[in-house]
Amino acid sequence: MIWRTVAAHNHAQQHEDRRDEPSETLVALNSKSMVASTSSFAPAVAARELLQTKQVQRAFARLDAQARVTDDEHAAICAVPSSPFGEQRRARALAERFRRLGLHAAEIDAEGNCVALRRGRRLRPLLVVSAHLDTVFPPETDFTVRREGSVLRAPGIADDGCGLAALLALLDALEACAIETQGSILFVGTVGEEGEGNLRGVRYLLQQSKWASEIDAFISLDGPGLERITNGALASRRFRVRFVGAGGHSWGDFGIANPIHALGRAIAQLSRYPLVAGPRTSFNVGRVQGGAGVNVIARQASMDVDLRSEAQSELERLTEFFRCAVHRAAEVENEARLAGTTPLKVAIELLGERPGGETPATAPLVQLAMEATRLFGVTPRLDCASTDANIAIALGIPAITIGVGGTSGNVHTLDEWYDARGRQEGLKRALLIALGMVGVADA
Numbered sequence: 408m409i410w411r412t413v414a415a416h417n418h419a420q421q422h423e424d425r426r427d428e429p430s431e432t433l434v435a436l437n438s439k440s441m442v443a444s445t446s447s448f449a450p451a452v453a454a455r456e457l458l459q460t461k462q463v464q465r466a467f468a469r470l471d472a473q474a475r476v477t478d479d480e481h482a483a484i485c486a487v488p489s490s491p492f493g494e495q496r497r498a499r500a501l502a503e504r505f506r507r508l509g510l511h512a513a514e515i516d517a518e519g520n521c522v523a524l525r526r527g528r529r530l531r532p533l534l535v536v537s538a539h540l541d542t543v544f545p546p547e548t549d550f551t552v553r554r555e556g557s558v559l560r561a562p563g564i565a566d567d568g569c570g571l572a573a574l575l576a577l578l579d580a581l582e583a584c585a586i587e588t589q590g591s592i593l594f595v596g597t598v599g600e601e602g603e604g605n606l607r608g609v610r611y612l613l614q615q616s617k618w619a620s621e622i623d624a625f626i627s628l629d630g631p632g633l634e635r636i637t638n639g640a641l642a643s644r645r646f647r648v649r650f651v652g653a654g655g656h657s658w659g660d661f662g663i664a665n666p667i668h669a670l671g672r673a674i675a676q677l678s679r680y681p682l683v684a685g686p687r688t689s690f691n692v693g694r695v696q697g698g699a700g701v702n703v704i705a706r707q708a709s710m711d712v713d714l715r716s717e718a719q720s721e722l723e724r725l726t727e728f729f730r731c732a733v734h735r736a737a738e739v740e741n742e743a744r745l746a747g748t749t750p751l752k753v754a755i756e757l758l759g760e761r762p763g764g765e766t767p768a769t770a771p772l773v774q775l776a777m778e779a780t781r782l783f784g785v786t787p788r789l790d791c792a793s794t795d796a797n798i799a800i801a802l803g804i805p806a807i808t809i810g811v812g813g814t815s816g817n818v819h820t821l822d823e824w825y826d827a828r829g830r831q832e833g834l835k836r837a838l839l840i841a842l843g844m845v846g847v848a849d850a
């Protein structure tokens with residue numbers, strides 16, 4: 408099998424080129440996947456031909472045969488608590504399973520990710536297949552899994568319990584069927600995907616870990632479903648705004664600058680943001696805090712704000728509008744205060760930032776994923792979301808996030824559920840995409 412970019416054959420050079428040119432992609436050439444350079448890429452042939460190989464047929468049979476075991480593994484890994492910045496136990500549990508399935512060098516990296524290499528004939532191309540370990544739930548949450556037939560119920564059971572279960576099922580199928588690949592697959596459970604984790608796990612993996620300079624493509628398995636291929640990275644920023652004043656008595660000190668009144672003005676102004684028809688853009692004041700009582704002028708008031716857009720340029724515009732709204736709200740409050748009293752201070756803190764971007768629909772990874780999806784009789788749907796793939800995309804690494812079959816509901820609530828019916832198709836699709844990217848060695 409030959410590996411090639413359009414521009415260069417030297418590995419180091421390839422890497423440089425890729426970082427500079429996001430649309431340029433490493434492509435596998437072998438007898439099984441018939442994948443040529445970007446210009447002559449024929450993903451339909453690749454996925455369909457792969458489907459007919461005995462290796463893939465055996466792996467599919469194994470996935471079917473292990474369906475019960477996959478459900479059991481899913482329940483077991485999700486019963487291990489995992490909160491934001493508290494993923495250690497689940498990371499260790501995943502590493503232990505990776506080892507049991509044959510990846511003896513599975514390890515926890517310096518950021519807390521669980522990482523295990525399944526080496527092919529060569530290290531490169533190196534494809535990351537990942538799912539996130541963290542949930543949105545605090546440490547005191549009861550992670551007990553309840554099962555009713557094909558339905559599993561627990562906080563985080565779908566997001567991203569089904570991704571973790573998929574990692575284990577895919578690895579099991581590859582190992583049990585002794586499928587040798589041309590390139591290699593790095594199996595990863597990431598930390599910090601949700602909320603204030605700010606994608607810290609995948610940032611470390613792709614920028615600082617020992618694998619950082621070797622990674623050629625990235626797939627995140629996140630949530631259920633079979634038609635979604637997330638190739639767009641939703642740009643977002645999260646802020647905490649604090650208004651701080653002197654505080655006082657509601658009657659006795661009336662007329663001093665009031666942090667809560669300023670906060671209200673800022674929210675009112677932000678909510679007037681003129682939305683354009685596209686790109687889709689959103690803002691949300693998700694939490695407000697402050698105040699000591701009904702007859703107290705608060706010393707401080709704060710709000711957490713989430714801004715998102717499909718386009719980085721629109722996010723910049725919204726951010727500017729938001730900053731102006733906040734500073735203007737403080738000014739108005741200060742201008743109206745009694746002479747000689749203390750002015751409000753305002754601070755805007757950046758809590759998190761996720762870069763936007765896109766793996767082009769024409770990229771071999773996206774084309775392959777679309778063709779693999781069609782093989783299951785499903786029309787693929789490209790979309791834009793905020794996932795671990797954002798960081799890969801921002802670094803110019805071809806990346807997508809896909810669901811791994813089944814259905815779910817009440818995600819991010821204590822009543823979250825996952826129905827495993829249809830899971831097998833999701834696992835098979837993921838396997839085809841992964842093998843299409845790294846190539847299957849001749850038996």
Ligand SMILES: [Zn+2]
Pocket residue numbers: 539566567600629630
């Ligand atoms: Zn998720």
